[in-house]
Amino acid sequence: MEIRRFDVMSNDRVAKNTYCLTLLGDCSAITSPGQFVNIELPGFFLRRPLSVCRVCGEVLTLVYKVVGEGTKKLAETHSGSLELMTGLGNGFDVDASGEAPLLVGGGAGVAPMYWLAECLIAQGKKPRVALGFNTEEEVCLAGELSKLGAAVMVATLDGTAGVRGFVTDAIEAAKPQYDYIYACGPEPMLRAVYNMSGTDGEYSFEKRMACGFGACMGCSCETKYGSKRICRDGPVLKRGEIIW
DSSP states (O other), X not given: OEEEEEEEEEEEEEETTEEEEEEESOOTTOOSTTOEEXXXXXXXXXXXXXXXXXXXXXXXXXXXXXXXXXXXXHHTOOSSEEEEEEEESBOOOGGGSOSSEEEEEEGGGGHHHHHHHHHHHHTTOOOEEEEEESXXXXXXSHHHHHHHTOEXXXXXXXXXXXXXXXXXXXXXXXXXXXXXXXXXXXXXHHHHHHXXXXXXXXXXXXXXXXXXXXXXXXXXXXXTTEEEETTTTOBEEEGGGBOO
């Protein structure tokens, strides 16, 4: 973990209640897709944890949803600098993917799928990506992932874009062939993906966090190998250790 100050380059709305924040600073502690950062916001006691969408040199991209007062305040930030804890959590193991992995993201969980897909494609892999949203207005990163060369499937609950229903419905409709699963999103989605397929994989869990680095134990969960802290031992857990 490192604490670094980043300059705000841009902070643009990219979908309904969804923003893309681009920062400039020392990204050296962020080493794998699936890690997250913890942002300090003036006037708020607790930092806000956000998944890393992409790292390229000293440019850090975060895609986040406005879900409360903290992220609302962040969406209003268009200049100056922000203090971040970086290099938090363990990321996805890109070497475990096989030749054709399936990447599944729901809601704000789509954010880490971009850098993950980029890393896999750089290794010569052929990822397929399934994204789930409530409505067409919330769809984000689908076009960007397609431009990378990933095959993208979209589901919306109201049917305004892609397949009507959940992200698992889009997967069932397309019936893609895949060797491994990477998933990030709300727990009901992760559980549905887990139950849909017996394929091995990794699941990134979303939990409320206080410290973000394992000191407070507030985000602990039980696994087959004992209690683990989502912020420090996760957020990525292997399929074989998850207890629902």
